[in-house]
Each structure stands twice: as structure tokens, then as C-alpha cells.
Amino acid sequence: xxxxxxxxxxxxxxxxxxxxxxxxxxxxxxxxxxxxxxxxxxxxxxxxxxxxxxxxxxxxxxxxxxxxxxxxxxxxxxxxxxxxxxxxxxxxxxxxxxxxxxxxxxxxxxxxxxxxxxxxxxxxxxxxxxxxxxxxxxxxxxxxxxxxxxxxxxxxxxxxxxxxxxxxxxxxxxxxxxxxxxxxxxxxxxxxxxxxxxxxxxxxxxxxxxxxxxxxxxxxxxxxxxxxxxxxxxxxxxxxxxxxxxxxxxxxxxx
Numbered sequence: 001x002x003x004x005x006x007x008x009x010x011x012x013x014x015x016x017x018x019x020x021x022x023x024x025x026x027x028x029x030x031x032x033x034x035x036x037x038x039x040x041x042x043x044x045x046x047x048x049x050x051x052x053x054x055x056x057x058x059x060x061x062x063x064x065x066x067x068x069x070x071x072x073x074x075x076x077x078x079x080x081x082x083x084x085x086x087x088x089x090x091x092x093x094x095x096x097x098x099x100x101x102x103x104x105x106x107x108x109x110x111x112x113x114x115x116x117x118x119x120x121x122x123x124x125x126x127x128x129x130x131x132x133x134x135x136x137x138x139x140x141x142x143x144x145x146x147x148x149x150x151x152x153x154x155x156x157x158x159x160x161x162x163x164x165x166x167x168x169x170x171x172x173x174x175x176x177x178x179x180x181x182x183x184x185x186x187x188x189x190x191x192x193x194x195x196x197x198x199x200x201x202x203x204x205x206x207x208x209x210x211x212x213x214x215x216x217x218x219x220x221x222x223x224x225x226x227x228x229x230x231x232x233x234x235x236x237x238x239x240x241x242x243x244x245x246x247x248x249x250x251x252x253x254x255x
Contacts, residue, residue: 001052002124003045008061010114012107016069017115018045018060020052027126028057029254030119032112034134034141035063036228037100038082039070043230054247056254057125061115063108064099081232084225086192100137105172108141109148116152129181129254133157133246135228136193139185140164140172146183147175154181155253157246159227160191165198173202177209181253184215186242188222188235215249217241 002023007014018040021028033048040062048058064070075083075092085093119125130153134142139161146156156179158164164172176183183206187194199218206214219226219238226235227242 001049003049003052006118008114008118010065010111012066012110015065015111015114016040016062017118018048019058020045020048021057021124022052022055025055026057026124028052028055028124029129029131029250030057030059030125031131031133031250031254032115032145033058033060034108034132034138034145035060036134036136036138036225037085037096039064039099041071043082043228046229056131056250057119057122059115059119061111063103063111066107067099067102070099077232079232081234082228082230084223084231084233086224087232105141105144109144112145112149116149126255129154131155131157131250131254133159134161135159136162136225143172143176143179143183146179146181147177150178150180153179155184155249156182157184157186157242157249159186159242160188160193160224161185162193162224164193165201173205177205177212179209180211182213182215182249184242184245184249185217186227186238186245187216187218188224188226188238189218189220190222191224191226193224215245217245 003020051058139158142156223233225231227239
């Protein structure tokens with residue numbers, strides 16, 4: 001496998017991005033991994049490596065690059081696992097949310113355009129349809145990405161996404177209805193971001209969207225953050241169920 005850090009030019013500077021892809025048999029379909037609020041870290045790089053190991057060109061962009069090099073904002077329990085947001089006190093929650101609050105979804109859409117331009121110029125990345133997936137913050141962003149770049153992003157997975165349905169005209173679920181190809185959502189039954197009305201709205205809206213196939217799974221008795229392997233609430237069965245669905249979607253849409 002080949003892996004490297006690249007500095008991808010954007011209109012606001014240079015965005016550090018982790019890239020991993022197979023050494024041989026390229027070019028490979030590109031897949032963007034959108035981070036959660038905790039930012040860039042080895043956990044996300046390992047996820048990208050796993051995606052690359054089965055034949056994809058995986059990228060993990062640092063969406064906080066405008067604020068400098070923000071790293072290691074995680075908190076750990078006695079067993080060395082990263083602590084979930086809900087387990088933090090108010091002061092630590094405010095600290096953890098700081099970079100995300102300064103990074104708008106519109107900024108990430110502009111950065112995604114730069115990522116698409118970058119992979120279009122890399123011979124290791126296959127031209128044509130791309131995929132993406134993300135966690136929490138990233139789970140919301142992929143819905144916007146799929147709707148804003150429907151001709152290029154043909155497979156998107158939102159895992160325990162945050163604030164995916166609201167009453168604004170540009171709510172992520174409404175933007176996602178403009179997508180083409182497929183969208184998959186993984187929900188935790190005990191996730192406060194996705195109570196039954198949110199899940200029902202996603203199904204109702206996206207299942208009716210023209211040119212889009214929508215699939216989802218609600219994981220029984222599972223909290224927010226379940227899909228991240230280093231998290232204190234990691235649910236292996238739920239995470240691998242998501243992977244089964246995601247890779248099947250990638251095969252259908254990306255090859």
C-alpha cells in the first residue's frame with residue numbers, strides 16, 4: 001500500500017490530507033473520509049487504510065486547516081479508549097466543539113471541490129464516480145456533499161450523523177435529496193441526534209428522490225459514536241454491518 005500526506009490547495013490555503021491507496025492494479029476509485037468533531041488522528045488514517053486495502057483511493061482531509069494544525073483533541077478513559085462527547089463535562093464539551101463551530105458546512109463544500117480537482121489530476125485515482133462517508137459531523141457533511149456534487153459523488157454513507165434534519169430550507173436531508181446514485185445511513189437506536197422522527201424524515205424524503213437509492217440500518221440499543229473503533233461506545237457488530245452495506249454500495253456504484 002502507498003500512503004502519504006498531501007497539501008491540497010484550496011481558495012483559503014493548503015489543506016493537509018492523508019491519502020492511502022493500493023500499490024498495484026490502479027487507478028482506483030476515490031473515496032473521501034469526512035472526520036467527526038475530534039479532527040485528524042491515527043484512528044481515521046487506519047479507517048482509510050482499511051478502505052484502501054480493498055481497492056480504493058482513500059482521502060482524509062483536515063477540515064480544520066484554516067485554524068492551524070489542530071491535533072489530539074481526544075480524551076481517554078482508564079482503558080485507553082477515546083471518551084464520548086456525552087461523557088464530558090460542559091467545559092470539555094465546549095473545548096471539543098471549538099474547531100467545529102468555526103468550520104462551516106459551506107467551507108467544507110468549497111474544500112470538497114478542491115479535493116475533486118486534486119484527484120482528477122492524480123493518475124492513481126480512477127476518473128469518474130467517487131464515494132464518501134463520514135462520522136457525526138462528517139455524517140452530516142456527506143449528505144451535503146452528495147447533494148452538491150451529484151454527478152461526481154455517487155455513493156455516500158452517513159454514520160451516526162449530527163443535525164441531519166432541521167426546519168431550514170437547506171437542511172442536510174433536503175440537500176441530499178438532490179443526490180444521484182446511493183446513500184446509506186447507519187443510525188444508533190439510542191443516538192440523541194437521530195430519534196425516530198429524524199429517521200422517518202430521512203426515509204420519507206430520500207426514498208422519494210429521483211435517481212437516488214436510499215438504504216439505512218437502525219442498530220438496536222446503540223448510542224451515538226458506535227462506529228468508531230477507538231471509541232468507548234464502539235459496537236463491533238453494528239460497525240461491521242455498516243461496512244457490509246458500504247462496500248456493497250461502493251461495488252455497485254464505483255466498481
